[in-house]
Amino acid sequence: MRMGYDLRLEQTQKLIMTPELRQAITILQFSALELSSFVDEQLQENPLLEVVDGNAANANDANDAKEKETDPVKSEESTEPETTWDMDWEEYFQRQEDRVTREYEPDDPDKKRFEPFVAAAPTLQEHLLEQLHVQKLSIPVEQVEYIIGNLDDNGYLEIPLEEIARDEGISELSAQKALSVVQMLDPLGVGARTLEECLRLQLPLIPDAPSQMPEFLKHLEDLATGRLQKIAAKMKITITEVQTLADWVRKLDPKPGLRFSGMSDVRYIVPDVVVEDIDGEFIILVNDITVPRLGINQAYRSALSQDKENDTRKFVEQKLNAAAWLIRSIEQRRTTLYKVANALVNRQEGFLRKGIRYLHPLTLKDIADEIGVHESTVSRATANKYIQTPRGIYEFKFFFASGIKNEPGVTTEGIKQALKDLIAGENPKAPYSDQKLSELLKAKEMEISRRTVAKYRDELGIPSTALRKRY
Template sequence: MKPSLVLKMGQQLTMTPQLQQAIRLLQLSTLDLQQEIQEALESNPMLERQEEGEDFDQSEAAGEGDESSGSGTMETTFKETSVATNEMADESEWSERIPSDSELPVDTAWEDIYQTSASSLPSNDDDEWDFTTRTSAGESLQTHLLWQLNLAPMSDLDRLIALAIIDGIDTDGYLQESLEDIHASLDPELEVDLDEVEVVLRRVQQFEPAGVAARNLRECLLIQLAQLPATLPLLGEAKRLVGDYLDLLGSRDYAQLMRRMKIKEDELKPIIELIQTLHPRPGSQIESGEAEYVVPDVIVRKHNERWLVELNQEAVPRLRVNPQYAGFVKRADSSADNTYMRNQLQEARWFIKSLQSRNETLMKVATQIVEHQRGFLEYGEEAMKPLVLHDIAEAVGMHESTISRVTTQKFMHTPRGIYELKYFFSSHVSTAEGGECSSTAIRAIIKKLVAAENAKKPLSDSKIAGLLESQGIQVARRTVAKYRESLGIAPSSERKRLL
């Protein structure tokens, strides 16, 4: 068989640059979109923000035609703007009109209006003022401990040991390395004994937050109890319980605990309440990351018994094509400058049109979600209906992948709070009457049942499944356990409490 050239005709779908840009903008979150718009404004001179109170024709700003393209399909006419230029005065005359600083009247001092860094500091007699709470933004636990170490009176050798100890503390405040490992990591020439490492550890354990640098939960709680006032009632019993019977407390074996400590239930309850005031993860009190802000894309509100869906206009700035720069583009000019301006003008129109397409798609999807989940807006999570991407895709006439892009990292502000659009989608469970119940509604019912349970006899997963079945919702015990874990609810054995 000899090789030969064959000419075939066929059709193939190709994504144009405009479509690729529209899809990319569609899947961006609000914060990422704001950054994308800012980059477009800085790189494209044809784009500009619409200031408050300015009116312009959207069809002009996002017109599909190009005056310089030569196709003649559509032309966009921009209004000519006349720029009035005033003759500036001579530099000498202008400088004479400006008064000097000494001639300007002064009726107040700067410190009377604005606080300086020195004046903003509190006085020395303010005992309640805390420097770290006022100045530490996003301070880590390691930084907080090092700051206290620099203020502690220690020898150079002890400070070096303390640094090795602080390096081994995790974000929860526990010392993850053993004293032997810390001792082995030190320079042998220093001739440090293991007892010295333990002594320095005791000093680090006195740092804030209370309980830091503990090697286990029992030691962490004992350190916190030791720092409480000695006159505190039941302090000795709490130390005894933590030191000897912490395992029984963790397993909620209150009967064995009362038998071992030889106390009654009314005496055990205040001891446990005192222990519950302690922090099992002291490092979490200091560790704080950067704040994450959620900007809603859609706002839902009720007006005259109707639910209205609106775009958050403050989240995304409105853009337009600069009419003055666009007027400089000449149709018949093929110079480099004119070609550059023509390309920038076309890119600006594409960008604005992609933003409009994103807003229209987001409004369609959000409107259908609100229409479908009106029961949630009226009555809460228990009235949430089952919803999948296919339902919204059929309603708006789009592909499921498009709906997935629209609902990812997009948030809706409702009277019940701010929710991601994906929150309104959930699977369904069949009911005894042949209907359907969403998994979100089942979670809400489980949460409600657990909140109303008897603390002495908490509901097991099988009991919760039986209560749901009595309401017509057929859910297996394993499904109940899965939903319970997703809500962060502990098993029944760990929810047992003393009344």
């Protein structure tokens, strides 16, 4: 067998992903808020990028539209991705100089302008400390502040009083007094160490509650498992009275701290696409108002006018190419997002007009084939994005509903909605069993088994037949 080194020429095909292409794919996956943050970072890193106001952007769009009308070949070529950028930057800057920009001026010069802003809601600790600092206490305020600082997001105190006393160098009795101060603050129930204590602290909020409530709160574990007869036997009352007491318990808040914001809470959702029903026709708007319109800074024009190839000119050309690719990637994201949203609206028009029962099974491949892109492109375009419709705000993935194997055209969401409707209309003294629910769904041409009914019921958070029964 002959072994040795030699030289050969081979021709192979490879898919090479350039940094620009990676950036375009990343931008496609960004939500509106993520894209806005990314653009802010690029504005700081690339000195050639600048924010263009609305009037300048409109003028630029008009100039581009005129160029496409006069040069159809250029219009077609502009839709193709480019790997090299041989742009006439002198001509670009000249077009920028021809733009007509106007700054906003109020009609009344004495009228003040106020920029909109979002005010963060106070956290639980901030709310408690604000109350604490206006009270006169007989104990050091630092002891109470220490307890407030150790409350979890639900408002519970998870560390024992012995540890608080040791850390603060005080007696357990002093720690208990400091805890009592916290438990008297609003909202009632904070500072509790158990669920029973939390609910008991809230009893003053319902002064007309039955007198058995303090005793009833000792049986929360039996109540959660549906052992109503055991509770009735221990308290020597009827099952009907047990259910009445349980109704009173539902008026209390088991997690009083959750009504306040946390440091990392997401308080609102910015939809990436808005669908409006105007005169019976659905209009699609890509919501990129949070993303500033970008342009090229003219201050670096002199560097490009130099004939010699020096480091400054190379740096400016590199940043110009990066800026141009970024602007084009953002525009491509907007176009792709519009196409996907338009296809979704066309496929799920029944849901938008009539409700969730008319949501059709849909896959990523269906949308990809319709708009002529790869399935992965649709997946990236819909990842972590929301769409605002006349029926509410939904994630894009909500519209890709899974279907039932034996029932084409029926989605799991539609079955869950039908299941909720059946249970809402049942007789509380004789609730439907899972088998009965399966039979009723079959009558509605939704053939699913009893085990599937139980699975969907658990996913909806609906208790079993025994727990739903009222005596």
